[in-house]
Amino acid sequence: MAQYKLYGDQELVQLMQSGDERVLVEIYDRYWDKMLSVAFNRLGNQEEAEECVQDVLYKLWNLRHDFSLIKVELSNYLARGIRNQAFNILDRRHRERMKSEGYAPAEDVNLLSPERALMLRELQEQIDNSIAALPPQCQLIFKLSRQEGLSNKEIAEKLNLSENTIKSHLKKANKDLRDNVKTLTTAIFIYTLFQ
Numbered sequence: 001m002a003q004y005k006l007y008g009d010q011e012l013v014q015l016m017q018s019g020d021e022r023v024l025v026e027i028y029d030r031y032w033d034k035m036l037s038v039a040f041n042r043l044g045n046q047e048e049a050e051e052c053v054q055d056v057l058y059k060l061w062n063l064r065h066d067f068s069l070i071k072v073e074l075s076n077y078l079a080r081g082i083r084n085q086a087f088n089i090l091d092r093r094h095r096e097r098m099k100s101e102g103y104a105p106a107e108d109v110n111l112l113s114p115e116r117a118l119m120l121r122e123l124q125e126q127i128d129n130s131i132a133a134l135p136p137q138c139q140l141i142f143k144l145s146r147q148e149g150l151s152n153k154e155i156a157e158k159l160n161l162s163e164n165t166i167k168s169h170l171k172k173a174n175k176d177l178r179d180n181v182k183t184l185t186t187a188i189f190i191y192t193l194f195q
Contacts, residue, residue, distance in 0.1 A: 005030075009074035016064045024061050031075060035082050038149035042086040052089055056081040079147040130180035134173055141166055142173040 004012070004026035016023040032053065039049035056078060060067065069077065131139060137159075144150045144158070145166075152166045159166075 010069055013067060013069050013074065016061075017067065019064070024057065027060070027074070028057060031078055034075065034148060035078055038079055038082045038147075039086055041149045042083070043089060048089050048093075052082060052085045055085050059085075076143065076147060079143075079149075083147070126180065127177065130177045131173075133180070134176060138169045138173050138176075141169040145170055 004015075004022060007015070007026070012023050012026060016027075035053045035056065036049055039052040040046060043049050043052065059081065060078075131142060134142060141155055141159070144155045145152070150158070152163050152170070155161075155166050156163045
């Protein structure tokens with residue numbers, strides 16, 4: 001078992017594709033704490049956060065034969081998986097609350113029409129492109145903060161920088177993202193206003 005700790009993420013993914021279950025145990029050991037932290041930050045509930053992490057790891061294992069890491073680190077892939085699964089859990093939580101309060105949406109209303117789904121995909125794509133366009137250190141700090149859920153202090157310690165430098169990079173990243181996404185969000189707002 002100790003040999004798996006020496007492997008990089010690319011090697012683990014290749015071994016996982018062959019069905020080696022010990023790889024999933026290594027990924028679990030390596031990333032569980034970070035994934036749980038990100039999930040808990042989004043959900044605020046320990047049980048749901050644990051469920052979220054387990055679901056992401058389960059999905060990763062089910063996709064193992066087709067899964068590969070191209071231009072993305074495993075930690076980033078897992079953080080994105082946690083984010084998406086947390087959104088699903090929050091959506092389910094919201095629907096259950098609405099149902100318990102007696103709210104029932106009209107049957108013929110499609111809340112996520114194909115047009116809206118396309119707009120959301122385009123918005124996510126533009127956000128991803130905007131993040132990729134950030135300067136390398138700014139991009140790294142933004143990802144550590146937003147995708148991995150690290151605090152400014154944790155990022156400062158990890159990168160051996162001051163907290164003020166971290167705050168400055170995050171401020172720049174937020175401004176750049178806001179500026180890059182503003183046009184598309186305005187268009188989406190106008191479109192939904194007149195639908």
